Amino acid sequence: MNLEALVSASALLADWKVLLGVVAGVGVGMVVAITPGLTGVMAVALALPFTFFLDSTTSIGILLGIYVTSLYGGSVTAIMIATPGTPNAAATLLDGYPMARQGRAREALEMALYASLTGGLISTVIALAIFPIVATFALSFGPPQMFALIVFSITIIAGVSGASLVKGFIAATLGFLVATIGQDVIHGSSRMTFGSSELLAGLHILPVMIGLFTVPEIVIRCVESRGVRLQAFKGDLGPGLTLGQYLRLWPTYLRSSCIGSLVGALPGIGGAPAAFLSYFMAQRVDPHPERFGTGAIEGVAAAESGNNSVCGPALVPMMSLGIPGDTTTAIIMGALIIHGLAPGPTLFASQPEFVYVVFLLLFVCLIVLLPAGLLAIRFAGLVVKVRPQILFPVVLVLAAFGAYAIRNSPADVVSMFAIGALGFFMRIQAIPAAPFAIAFILGPLLEENFRRSMLMSGGSSAIFFESALSVTFLVLAVASAIATVFAHRRIAGFTKLTSG
Amino acid sequence: MDQPTVGGDIATGAACVVGAVIGDFVLVPHGVYVPESVAGTLDSPAVMPVIMFTALGLLGAVLLAKALKARHGAAVAAARSIDDWRRAGGMLAICALYLGTIFVVSLPIASAIGLFAALWYFGERKWGLMLLVAIITPAALWLFFVYVVNVSMPQAIFELVNVYGIGAEAMWRTVA
Numbered sequence: 001m002n003l004e005a006l007v008s009a010s011a012l013l014a015d016w017k018v019l020l021g022v023v024a025g026v027g028v029g030m031v032v033a034i035t036p037g038l039t040g041v042m043a044v045a046l047a048l049p050f051t052f053f054l055d056s057t058t059s060i061g062i063l064l065g066i067y068v069t070s071l072y073g074g075s076v077t078a079i080m081i082a083t084p085g086t087p088n089a090a091a092t093l094l095d096g097y098p099m100a101r102q103g104r105a106r107e108a109l110e111m112a113l114y115a116s117l118t119g120g121l122i123s124t125v126i127a128l129a130i131f132p133i134v135a136t137f138a139l140s141f142g143p144p145q146m147f148a149l150i151v152f153s154i155t156i157i158a159g160v161s162g163a164s165l166v167k168g169f170i171a172a173t174l175g176f177l178v179a180t181i182g183q184d185v186i187h188g189s190s191r192m193t194f195g196s197s198e199l200l201a202g203l204h205i206l207p208v209m210i211g212l213f214t215v216p217e218i219v220i221r222c223v224e225s226r227g228v229r230l231q232a233f234k235g236d237l238g239p240g241l242t243l244g245q246y247l248r249l250w251p252t253y254l255r256s257s258c259i260g261s262l263v264g265a266l267p268g269i270g271g272a273p274a275a276f277l278s279y280f281m282a283q284r285v286d287p288h289p290e291r292f293g294t295g296a297i298e299g300v301a302a303a304e305s306g307n308n309s310v311c312g313p314a315l316v317p318m319m320s321l322g323i324p325g326d327t328t329t330a331i332i333m334g335a336l337i338i339h340g341l342a343p344g345p346t347l348f349a350s351q352p353e354f355v356y357v358v359f360l361l362l363f364v365c366l367i368v369l370l371p372a373g374l375l376a377i378r379f380a381g382l383v384v385k386v387r388p389q390i391l392f393p394v395v396l397v398l399a400a401f402g403a404y405a406i407r408n409s410p411a412d413v414v415s416m417f418a419i420g421a422l423g424f425f426m427r428i429q430a431i432p433a434a435p436f437a438i439a440f441i442l443g444p445l446l447e448e449n450f451r452r453s454m455l456m457s458g459g460s461s462a463i464f465f466e467s468a469l470s471v472t473f474l475v476l477a478v479a480s481a482i483a484t485v486f487a488h489r490r491i492a493g494f495t496k497l498t499s500g
Numbered sequence: 501m502d503q504p505t506v507g508g509d510i511a512t513g514a515a516c517v518v519g520a521v522i523g524d525f526v527l528v529p530h531g532v533y534v535p536e537s538v539a540g541t542l543d544s545p546a547v548m549p550v551i552m553f554t555a556l557g558l559l560g561a562v563l564l565a566k567a568l569k570a571r572h573g574a575a576v577a578a579a580r581s582i583d584d585w586r587r588a589g590g591m592l593a594i595c596a597l598y599l600g601t602i603f604v605v606s607l608p609i610a611s612a613i614g615l616f617a618a619l620w621y622f623g624e625r626k627w628g629l630m631l632l633v634a635i636i637t638p639a640a641l642w643l644f645f646v647y648v649v650n651v652s653m654p655q656a657i658f659e660l661v662n663v664y665g666i667g668a669e670a671m672w673r674t675v676a
Contacts, residue, residue, distance in 0.1 A: 032649075046650065166563050170516060173556045177523070177549065184545035189533035191545055215595065222591040223584050225623050390629075393618035394637055397611045400598070401641045404607055405651045413607070417599050421592060428588075429512045447548045454542050 009356035012057050013364060021058040022361065025065020026368045030376055032066065033073020033085045036210060036402030040070030040086065041327045048335055056339035056354070061361050063332050064311075068120060068365040069372065071271055071308050075112040076376050079105060079300075080383045081395045082217040083402075087205045088271035088307040090437050091279045093213055095292065095299030102295050106237035107245070109380055111297050112304045113373035114246055115253060119305025120366045122257035123264065124312035128359045141266055143452035144463045148473035149266070150446045153277050155480040157435040165485070167431045174426075175439030178203060178419070185448045186455070198411035205272070207403040207416035208440055214399050215420025216427045218392045225389065237381050245297065252282050252298055253305045260309020265316055270326055271307035272441050276434075278306025284484070293434070312362055319343050319355055509567035516560020523553030594618050606654035611638035 012018070025047070032043040043066045051059030074085030079096035092112055099108035141149070157172045181192045182202025193199040256278035263274035282302030283292040292299050315332070317323045322344035324330035333343050341347065341354060348355050383391065403416040423433060457463035464470050532546045598614030605613075616634035624630055645651040 035644075035649075042649075042651075166559055166566065170512075170556065170559045170563065173552050173559060176552045177556070180549050180552070186543065187535055187538065187545055189535060189545050191533075191549065192527060192531045194531055219588050219591045219595075222622055223587045387624075389622040389624040390619065390633055393615050393622055393624075394633065396595070396598075396618055397615045397637055398641065400602075400611060400614075401607065401638075401645065405645050405649075405653070408652045410602055410607070413602060414599060417595050420595065424588070424592065429508050431512070443548075451543055459542060 005352035006356045009353040009360055012353065012357050013360055015057070017055070017058050018061050018361075019364070021054065021061035022065045022364050022368050025062040025067075026069045026365060026372045027065075028062075029066040029069025030073045030372050033070045034076050034376065036077065036083050036085055036206065036399055039206070039406070040067055041331070042406075043070060044328050044331045048331055051335055052338065056336070056341060057357055057361070059335055059339060060332070060358060061364070063335055064358070064361050065365045065368065067328055067332070068308070068311055068362065069369055071120075071311055072113065072116040072304070072369060072373065073376065075116070075300075075304055076109060076380050079108045079112060080380050081214070081391070083214040083395060083399055084206075084209050086271075087209055087441070088275055089303075090209045090213065090272060091275035091303035091307070091434075092300055094279065094303070094434055095294070095296050097213075097217075098293070098295035099297065099300065103238040104295065104297075105380070105384065106240045106377065107297065108300050109237070109377045110241040111246070111300045113370070113377065114241065115249075115256075115301040115304040116308040116373070117366050117370060118253040119257045119260060119307075119309040120311060120369075121363065122253065122305075123261045123309035124359055124362045124366070126257070126261045127265075127312035127316050128356075137265065140469060142467075143449040143456060145467060145470045145473070146266065147446065147449035147453055148464060148470035148477070150442050150449060152473045152477040152480060153273060153442055154438070154446065155280075155477055155484055157438055163430065167429070168435045171426060171431050171433065172435040172439040174422070175436035176443040178208065178436075179440045179443035180447075185444065186451050196411070198409055201407070202444075203415045203419075204403075204406050204412055205441065206406055207412045208419050209437060210399045210403060211416040211419030212423045212433050212437060214395065215417065216424040216433075218396050219420075219424050220427065221388065221392050236384055237377075241297075249298060249301045251285075252301045255281055255285075256302045256306035257309040260306045261313040263306075264310030264313035269445065271310045273438075273445075274310050275303040275307035276438050276441070278302040278309075293432075312359065315358060315362075319347055319358065506567050506571050509563055510571070513560045513562075513564030513567055516556050517564065520553045520557025520560060523556070524550060528553065590621060591618075594621055608638045608642045608654070611641070 028043055028047065029040065032040060044063050047062055047066055051062055054062070070086060071088055074087075074089030075092040075096065077083045077085040078089040078093040079100050082093060082097045084090045084093055096108045096112065099105065154172075157168060179202070181199055183189070183193075183200045184191055190200060259278045259281060260271075260274040263269050263277065264271075279292075279299055279302045282298050283289045286292065286296075286298060314326065314329050318329045318333050320343075322333070322342075324333045336343050341351065386394075399416065400413050403412045404410065406412055423436075426433060426436070453463050454461075464474060528546050528549050532549060534544050534546050538544045594614065594617045597617065598610055601610035601613055604610070612634045615637055616630055619630045619633060642653055646653050
């Protein structure tokens with residue numbers, strides 16, 4: 001580590017304009033994240049022109065503020081109204097929303113905030129400390145290795161299948177199928193679009209997540225409202241998180257941060273798979289895995305620290321190799337280029353202090369996120385005061401606006417309601433939504449990397465066994481599948497015991 | 501309401517099998533364009549849908565078999581009440597109505613209508629409050645998306661205002 005550069009980078013941050021930029025970025029990011037339909041990518045793209053007139057450090061501060069906060073903020077609506085503000089928050093919803101319904105909303109919201117901060121800080125330290133190693137490691141991932149990693153990730157499905165593995169796999173199959181709608185990534189041919197140009201781009205992840213989780217919840221709450229005075233939450237936000245509860249979950253933060261860092265450093269995967277993978281691993285090692293999905297605070301901690309851990313490592317391939325891992329980092333890379341900085345192998349050698357500035361800015365963003373998050377929790381308290389007879393219909397309209405705003409397309413509203421109807425029927429048949437969500441997110445990545453590998457090898461599946469990395473992940477996938485089936489039997493046995 | 505029943509499992513299993521047959525023999529052949537150069541290879545765009553529809557059919561058959569076996573066993577879960585179904589159907593119908601009106605009167609107006617209907621269906625009976633919420637919520641969301649975050653939204657009633665020469669933007673500027 002270049003200490004001299006680190007010190008001069010720290011000095012660059014001691015400027016009120018930079019700090020104001022970070023605060024503005026975090027503020028914008030929070031608004032974006034708690035509004036379904038607005039994504040971090042959209043906000044970073046919209047903010048980019050405003051940074052042309054600012055210096056490079058302030059500009060990056062604004063963009064990173066938006067990026068970091070948009071990863072966290074979606075959890076607030078996921079916990080309070082079962083509507084993930086961003087796709088990253090879908091895994092947080094699995095335990096966060098049940099916690100809110102049990103009168104433990106503040107506990108869930110605070111855990112989401114502190115876990116996000118902890119995960120973000122740990123992963124930034126990892127990214128900063130092993131910057132060149134992470135970059136090289138990420139570069140060794142070609143399509144076969146990515147395919148093997150995704151196969152390993154897909155074993156999560158069995159872990160979140162609830163009482164019936166068959167139903168979990170049915171949900172996953174439906175998720176994979178829905179993900180195939182649109183233009184084929186390799187040949188560009190249309191699949192299941194039946195002449196609709198609106199469907200060519202495929203179904204967007206956010207309307208699908210809102211449809212899957214929010215619409216069925218609204219319909220179920222409507223059924224429950226028959227003849228009774230519906231109660232959205234028990235009393236107020238409930239008690240807050242204790243220091244003991246927070247400290248007890250250190251292994252979860254560490255594990256999820258490592259997972260998030262690995263996933264974040266790989267191009268094109270993103271926060272949502274990191275959150276689900278972290279959630280699954282937390283469930284796997286927990287002595288009472290059956291609690292997950294019913295309001296386990298460990299689930300919220302794992303998902304949030306996992307999804308926020310992607311941001312630091314996601315910048316590593318961009319900064320060190322000039323390869324942006326996702327759209328947001330591509331826009332940030334554009335901002336760097338506009339300001340005369342050339343991300344790539346020479347950046348660290350030519351301007352090491354700027355590399356440190358970026359990572360130190362991440363720390364600053366995370367620190368500013370703390371008061372912003374606490375403020376968001378205060379506002380979340382207002383939701384409790386709204387009567388459910390008004391709250392849920394308003395959420396329905398908010399969801400529709402959110403779905404529309406993503407691509408200015410009524411087709412996204414149609415897909416939200418269509419998936420909502422499917423989600424409702426799945427829910428009344430106890431077909432879990434989580435495997436559907438995971439399959440929908442990972443399906444296109446799995447298929448794309450499988451087919452790219454096939455193209456590379458001329459159709460030979462031996463390509464998956466040629467590198468140590470892909471063999472390792474495939475072996476881990478088999479071991480994980482076997483272990484998960486055994487663990488599932490244990491959970492199903494426990495469920496039968498407690499319900500019977 | 502969200503408790504599975506054996507009858508429901510039978511219906512779900514059967515639906516999966518039927519869906520798989522339709523998928524493999526109708527949807528994939530007619531809905532997936534396969535370039536001749538890759539037809540029948542692992543690189544075909546039809547591979548993933550075919551695998552998934554087939555898997556859906558097999559899983560549906562397993563669920564069906566398990567449910568039929570359970571029906572011959574001891575207990576069968578109680579059927580859901582007709583009222584529950586009616587109420588859920590009503591809410592889904594409101595969603596469908598909302599969706600349909602979006603294409604006729606555009607999102608903001610459809611949201612006001614849909615929201616009013618949903619508020620009533622949820623049991624709210626304070627008409628003044630319902631009207632206020634149904635008008636203010638979509639209007640506030642529309643203004644937020646259009647003027648704060650600069651997202652293009654359908655103009656709906658504001659388009660009519662434009663036609664009559666007043667102009668939504670001028671009106672907004674006056675208000676602001």
